[in-house]
Amino acid sequence: xxxxxxxxxxxxxxxxxxxxxxxxxxxxxxxxxxxxxxxxxxxxxxxxxxxxxxxxxxxxxxxxxxxxxxxxxxxxxxxxxxxxxxxxxxxxxx
Amino acid sequence: xxxxxxxxxxxxxxxxxxxxxxxxxxxxxxxxxxxxxxxxxxxxxxxxxxxxxxxxxxxxxxxxxxxxxxxxxxxxxxxxxxxxxxxxxxxxxxxxxxxxxxxxxxxxxxxxxxxxxxxxxxxxxxxxxxxxxxxxxxxxxxxxxxxxxxxxxxxxxxxxxxxxxxxxxxxxxxxxxxxxxxxxxxxxxxxxxxxxxxxxxxxxxxxxxxxxxxxxxxxx
Amino acid sequence: xxxxxxxxxxxxxxxxxxxxxxxxxxxxxxxxxxxxxxxxxxxxxxxxxxxxxxxxxxxxxxxxxxxxxxxxxxxxxxxxxxxxxxxxxxxxxxxxxxxxxxxxxxxxxxxxxxxxxxxxxxxxxxxxxxxxxxxxxxxxxxxxxxxxxxxxxxxxxxxxxxxxxxxxxxxxxxxxxxxxxxxxxxxxxxxxxxxxxxxxxxxxxxxxxxxxxxxxxxxxxxxxxx
Numbered sequence: 001x002x003x004x005x006x007x008x009x010x011x012x013x014x015x016x017x018x019x020x021x022x023x024x025x026x027x028x029x030x031x032x033x034x035x036x037x038x039x040x041x042x043x044x045x046x047x048x049x050x051x052x053x054x055x056x057x058x059x060x061x062x063x064x065x066x067x068x069x070x071x072x073x074x075x076x077x078x079x080x081x082x083x084x085x086x087x088x089x090x091x092x093x094x
Numbered sequence: 095x096x097x098x099x100x101x102x103x104x105x106x107x108x109x110x111x112x113x114x115x116x117x118x119x120x121x122x123x124x125x126x127x128x129x130x131x132x133x134x135x136x137x138x139x140x141x142x143x144x145x146x147x148x149x150x151x152x153x154x155x156x157x158x159x160x161x162x163x164x165x166x167x168x169x170x171x172x173x174x175x176x177x178x179x180x181x182x183x184x185x186x187x188x189x190x191x192x193x194x195x196x197x198x199x200x201x202x203x204x205x206x207x208x209x210x211x212x213x214x215x216x217x218x219x220x221x222x223x224x225x226x227x228x229x230x231x232x233x234x235x236x237x238x239x240x241x242x243x244x245x246x247x248x249x250x251x252x253x254x255x256x257x258x259x260x261x262x263x264x265x266x267x268x269x270x271x272x273x274x275x276x277x278x279x280x281x282x283x284x285x286x287x288x289x290x291x292x293x294x295x296x297x298x299x300x301x302x303x304x305x306x307x308x309x310x311x312x313x314x
Numbered sequence: 315x316x317x318x319x320x321x322x323x324x325x326x327x328x329x330x331x332x333x334x335x336x337x338x339x340x341x342x343x344x345x346x347x348x349x350x351x352x353x354x355x356x357x358x359x360x361x362x363x364x365x366x367x368x369x370x371x372x373x374x375x376x377x378x379x380x381x382x383x384x385x386x387x388x389x390x391x392x393x394x395x396x397x398x399x400x401x402x403x404x405x406x407x408x409x410x411x412x413x414x415x416x417x418x419x420x421x422x423x424x425x426x427x428x429x430x431x432x433x434x435x436x437x438x439x440x441x442x443x444x445x446x447x448x449x450x451x452x453x454x455x456x457x458x459x460x461x462x463x464x465x466x467x468x469x470x471x472x473x474x475x476x477x478x479x480x481x482x483x484x485x486x487x488x489x490x491x492x493x494x495x496x497x498x499x500x501x502x503x504x505x506x507x508x509x510x511x512x513x514x515x516x517x518x519x520x521x522x523x524x525x526x527x528x529x530x531x532x533x534x535x536x537x538x539x540x
Contacts, residue, residue: 001317005528012524015517030266031130033121045129045193052132052186053114056139059185060285063178067292074299081306085313158536213486220482226473235469235537239462239487242529246490246522 102288109281116274123271129193132186134274137264138282139183140208144244145286146176147211150218151241154234163301166230169237171293173218175286180212207246214240317412320405324413328387329420338386338421346379346425347432354436368439369499372429373455373492379425380459381481384418384467392471401538411464411534415527418460426452444502447512451502454519455495458526459488465530469537494518 113134123130150172157165187205188198199205218240222233267275332339353371357364391397400410430448434441441448466483470476498515501508 008524008528012521015521018517019514019521031123031133031268031271032125033123033268033270045127048129048189048193049131052189053135055185055189056135056182057110059178059182060289063175063289064292067289067296071296071299074296074303078299078303078306081303081310085306085310158533161536210486210489217483217486221479224475225470225479226475228472231537232469232473235465235533236483236487238533239526239529242525243487243490246518 099288099291102284102291106281106284106288109277109284113274113278113281116277120274121268121270126194129190132190134278135282136183136186136190137275138279139179139186141279142282142286143176143179143183143208143211145283146172146179146290147215147241147244150176150215150237154237154241158231158234158238163230166234167294167297167301169234170222170297171290173215173222173233173237174293175289176215177212177219178289179282179286180208180215184209184212211240211244214243317406317409320409321412321416324400324410325416325420328414328417331390332417332421338383338390339424341386342379342383342421342425343428345382346375346429349375349378350429350432350436358437363437363439366500368433368437368441369496369503371437372433372441372499373496375429375433376422376426376452376456376495377459377485377488377492379429380418380422380456380463381484383421383425384460384463384484385477385480387414387418387421388467388471388476397468397471407535407538408531411468411530414468415457415460415464415530418464419456422456422460423453426456439503441499441503444507444509444512447507447509447516448499448502450516451495451498451512451519454516454523455491458491458519458523461523461527461530462487465534465537468534490522491519494522 117131117134120131120134122128123133150169153165153169153172156162157169184205187208191200191202191205192198195202214236218233218236221236222229225232264275350371353367353374354363357367357371388397391400401407403410430441430452433439463480463484467476467480470479470483473479494515498512498519501511501515
């Protein structure tokens, strides 16, 4: 069975090479740095930029808050449970 | 891990506070202008997402192989974080694309396949929550399959027609852009570590609570 | 018992049951047909199909019918509690998986035998221009879809929410199959069929099949043990 697996994997590698040889049309290859903006380009982009960064910040904060809230709930449950258990044991000792 | 928590939080907060300064000082990109600066948060989000995806897949595989619940806890935490950072990438991408390509969504290959990986891991979270008993194993299989799909995702960039900047962009970045970029990557990776620690803590407490419930049943 | 023997026995069992009742076969075929008809009524304008429509519709119909067939097949196993019996048998578990997989693939291939002429007819698509390549695409795509589907359907057999969970889990993972299949079929539907592109998508499908059948074989055992 392992021989078959090795053969299959070799087949996959050969196919992968074939796939890799396929040349798609080119996209942009690298970012070209510039030290100043072409005129009239700034304002329309700014809201998008700000929205993007704001979303990242807010997402992180919301997630942290969500984890913290769930943690609180679990810890409250634990305390309640521990109370019940120690209270229960006291009663059964009577 | 626990002792490093507070210093790590401070470092991450400081790095993120300083990041906008670095990013603002970076050069503009010649054709895309200001909006390209979304790149400094967009790409690190994907780095974190795919790191989380591979950790989730690896931990799931180990969980299925060894049965140790600690692996399952790591997988659950990583899966959730993957979805959060994937969402960040999927929102910042179209915001960038709106300016650079003119439309919000172009069915560009890479964003589309990233959406797919995101959907797979949302499915993972749904299975874990609503799958009923034994859903840890179902989720683990789902995570493994999702992670195995990632190479197909990556290959598709080179096969489909695409106007997405190619994968060769990052290695060829000029120094003025490379520094804020890798700084952002580091900041995001540290953030990821922080969030993993936090989330794992939650999983551990949940496991402890389950133990307590079982102990209570035994007592009664 | 050898691996192949077990797989073939499981396959024979499923085929025998199906030949007798033909329930899943007929329902799947009819569902596939109604799927194609719904698309026809939704998309055809003035008697002309949309461009790039036929290939997509063919693969969507396969995906939907496949999900239905998977659900029904494992529902039958669950009803008779035969899956547990199979797992208790002294047979290598991956062989059971392969047996079920072959059964599903066979069922889907029969459905495709009906679907391809139907789509070709209703959407005026020259699907038989390159029959061998089309058969290759359909075969590889079906195996890929069924490989993931069989594993997930088997996993979900004991789950309460299995009916809704199967599509949710299955579709995102099998989208590469749908894309490769639809794009490859589109390439064959061009006025002069683009064989190179179709072959490339076929290669991707075969890669997908190899990777995911292997993964399924590895994960079937740990996932099915309680």
